[in-house]
Amino acid sequence: MPKLIDHEERREHIAEAAWRVIVRDGVAAASVRTVAAEAGMSPGALRHIFASQSELLVFALQLVSNRAVQRMMALPTYPTPAEMVEALASQLLPLDRERRAEMEVYLALFTAANSDPRLHGPRDATHQAMRDGCRDMIDRLDNGTDLDPKADRELEAARLHAVIDGLAAHLVYEPADADTEWARRVLVRHLESLRAPR
Amino acid sequence: MPKLIDHEERREHIAEAAWRVIVRDGVAAASVRTVAAEAGMSPGALRHIFASQSELLVFALQLVSNRAVQRMMALPTYPTPAEMVEALASQLLPLDRERRAEMEVYLALFTAANSDPRLHGPRDATHQAMRDGCRDMIDRLDNGTDLDPKADRELEAARLHAVIDGLAAHLVYEPADADTEWARRVLVRHLESLRAPR
Numbered sequence: 132m133p134k135l136i137d138h139e140e141r142r143e144h145i146a147e148a149a150w151r152v153i154v155r156d157g158v159a160a161a162s163v164r165t166v167a168a169e170a171g172m173s174p175g176a177l178r179h180i181f182a183s184q185s186e187l188l189v190f191a192l193q194l195v196s197n198r199a200v201q202r203m204m205a206l207p208t209y210p211t212p213a214e215m216v217e218a219l220a221s222q223l224l225p226l227d228r229e230r231r232a233e234m235e236v237y238l239a240l241f242t243a244a245n246s247d248p249r250l251h252g253p254r255d256a257t258h259q260a261m262r263d264g265c266r267d268m269i270d271r272l273d274n275g276t277d278l279d280p281k282a283d284r285e286l287e288a289a290r291l292h293a294v295i296d297g298l299a300a301h302l303v304y305e306p307a308d309a310d311t312e313w314a315r316r317v318l319v320r321h322l323e324s325l326r327a328p329r
Numbered sequence: 330m331p332k333l334i335d336h337e338e339r340r341e342h343i344a345e346a347a348w349r350v351i352v353r354d355g356v357a358a359a360s361v362r363t364v365a366a367e368a369g370m371s372p373g374a375l376r377h378i379f380a381s382q383s384e385l386l387v388f389a390l391q392l393v394s395n396r397a398v399q400r401m402m403a404l405p406t407y408p409t410p411a412e413m414v415e416a417l418a419s420q421l422l423p424l425d426r427e428r429r430a431e432m433e434v435y436l437a438l439f440t441a442a443n444s445d446p447r448l449h450g451p452r453d454a455t456h457q458a459m460r461d462g463c464r465d466m467i468d469r470l471d472n473g474t475d476l477d478p479k480a481d482r483e484l485e486a487a488r489l490h491a492v493i494d495g496l497a498a499h500l501v502y503e504p505a506d507a508d509t510e511w512a513r514r515v516l517v518r519h520l521e522s523l524r525a526p527r
Binding site for chain 2: 154255283293
């Protein structure tokens with residue numbers, strides 16, 4: 132089905148143009164007109180694919196979350212659950228330029244949703260998908276060794292989610308070329324602190 | 330010095346008007362003109378106090394951080410360091426309407442700084458003040474009981490900072506009338522997890 136693939140590619144091409152505008156100038160600047168210019172097409176041609184700015188922003192946010200999920204699915208199987216969870220969680224941290232751009236878009240759209248009800252639905256869906264990912268990580272650690280058997284798993288999923296989102300935001304506040312090793316060490320320390328006491 | 334007090338009160342009155350515009354419509358909407366209208370004054374009168382939108386936004390962000398510090402200073406002395414730290418950290422979480430409005434402004438301005446270099450300086454200063462606050466909390470716990478003596482204090486300050494900022498953002502993503510008890514439980518669990526193993 133070459134037609135369908137072309138269509139999806141075009142949507143991603145436009146969403147990535149929207150990402151660049153958002154990272155450079157903020158969400159308010161990402162109008163149909165400016166994103167069309169950034170994508171090298173006419174506003175009319177863009178409106179054939181996204182009928183409104185709202186549809187475009189919703190897809191731009193979904194694409195952030197789809198890319199993270201794709202990276203997680205593409206990971207090899209690690210020898211231990213702890214290493215597997217570290218690798219999964221690292222996909223949600225802006226540890227390279229690609230993930231940093233995604234995180235800036237994610238923060239910009241999540242924050243814009245505070246004053247834009249059109250973005251509430253997609254923000255809540257993405258937020259819940261992230262929480263589900265954290266529940267999955269806690270479940271993987273729940274093997275008698277990597278998670279304290281007395282742990283409250285729902286609370287630990289919420290805590291891991293807070294650690295990941297907090298670290299992600301703090302990394303974005305630093306210059307793009309700053310060392311990110313400190314954040315990896317905080318993540319590793321957090322995962323180790325969940326272990327059963329010996 | 331009634332003149333000086335009047336001046337500071339007027340600055341806070343305008344900054345609070347800016348907060349309302351930011352919470353309602355986002356940072357991009359908070360121009361000198363719209364904030365003046367919200368504060369019930371002319372743009373010219375506002376420019377006598379803040380020469381530019383940039384000066385106004387910088388003060389609006391400083392006021393968020395000043396209010397949090399004022400609340401912390403006004404806390405009573407709690408019987409134990411652990412209770413004291415819980416009370417201090419709670420001042421940085423949007424657990425009531427006042428702190429929620431502040432947190433929405435804080436997130437909006439921190440995110441806007443990603444694409445607005447004028448806000449880099451004040452964002453970094455506020456971020457470092459928050460990190461110093463977390464270092465102070467870790468130091469208070471470092472009494473042989475409330476912090477594992479083998480803990481890396483700088484790393485634990487960064488981890489506590491991530492937990493607090495992550496929880497704060499997640500609370501803002503929920504409706505204003507949603508129950509916030511889960512976040513308090515995550516914070517308490519995090520502080521308990523720092524204790525020396527018995």
